[in-house]
Amino acid sequence: MLKNCKLMKQYIVTVLAFLFFTQAGIAQSTGTFTDSRDGQTYKTISFKEASTTKTVTWMAQNLNYKVEGSYAYDDNEINRKELGLLYTWEAAKKACPNGWHLATDSEWAMLVDHFGGTDMAGEALKSDKGWNEDGNGTNSSGFDAPAGGHRKPDGSYFAQGVLGIFWTSLPITVGSAWAWNFHYGGPPSSNKKNLKEAFRWDSQVSGAFSARLVRD
Numbered sequence: 001m002l003k004n005c006k007l008m009k010q011y012i013v014t015v016l017a018f019l020f021f022t023q024a025g026i027a028q029s030t031g032t033f034t035d036s037r038d039g040q041t042y043k044t045i046s047f048k049e050a051s052t053t054k055t056v057t058w059m060a061q062n063l064n065y066k067v068e069g070s071y072a073y074d075d076n077e078i079n080r081k082e083l084g085l086l087y088t089w090e091a092a093k094k095a096c097p098n099g100w101h102l103a104t105d106s107e108w109a110m111l112v113d114h115f116g117g118t119d120m121a122g123e124a125l126k127s128d129k130g131w132n133e134d135g136n137g138t139n140s141s142g143f144d145a146p147a148g149g150h151r152k153p154d155g156s157y158f159a160q161g162v163l164g165i166f167w168t169s170l171p172i173t174v175g176s177a178w179a180w181n182f183h184y185g186g187p188p189s190s191n192k193k194n195l196k197e198a199f200r201w202d203s204q205v206s207g208a209f210s211a212r213l214v215r216d
Helices: 002-022 077-083 089-094 105-114 121-125
Strands: 029-034 041-048 055-059 100-102 148-151 157-160 163-173 176-183 198-204 213-215
Touching (some): 105 121, 105 163
Antiparallel strands (some): 029 041, 041 055, 148 157, 148 163, 163 176
16 A cells, blocks of 8 residues: 555656646756856756757856956946856857857747747746846746846946846847847837847847857
């Protein structure tokens, strides 16, 4: 009887684990990566991309490796712990450790699609703290995107707590590239309160945004 109870408990735990890791908006698995260049350890999430069935692994924290063209928000090194560094576009591409690359635009699009699409993904991908006006996400994905703000081309800092903006590796023109971002409410030009949306932006490469990497 006792043996049967133990088997039943194991079966229930297995079923619950399966449901947890396969429902929409939940990462299939988590892990860590240690950057041998400076010893920093980053959380990771992995999931199977629906259209290709390929398992994709993302860093679940903002890159925090110092290179020329990288900046702590407000030039305050304390901010690196929660927000990582802000990078110009060229710096973000150069800062990647071996075996990782700056996420492509298509990889960002697949990530957003996997966690609910542009109208919904922000809820799952945003961190559950640090966003203004109760604009936190649920972080059900484990991606944990903070509102890291950005550094303008003139060197001033803006929108920490309001925007989390992330470079893609895709250029548009000589002076611009695509970025994806999340907002604490709706689009900056709108009064609509929508905590769940994800946006794709045409951005100047001389500005500095957050960087998320994908395993090669």
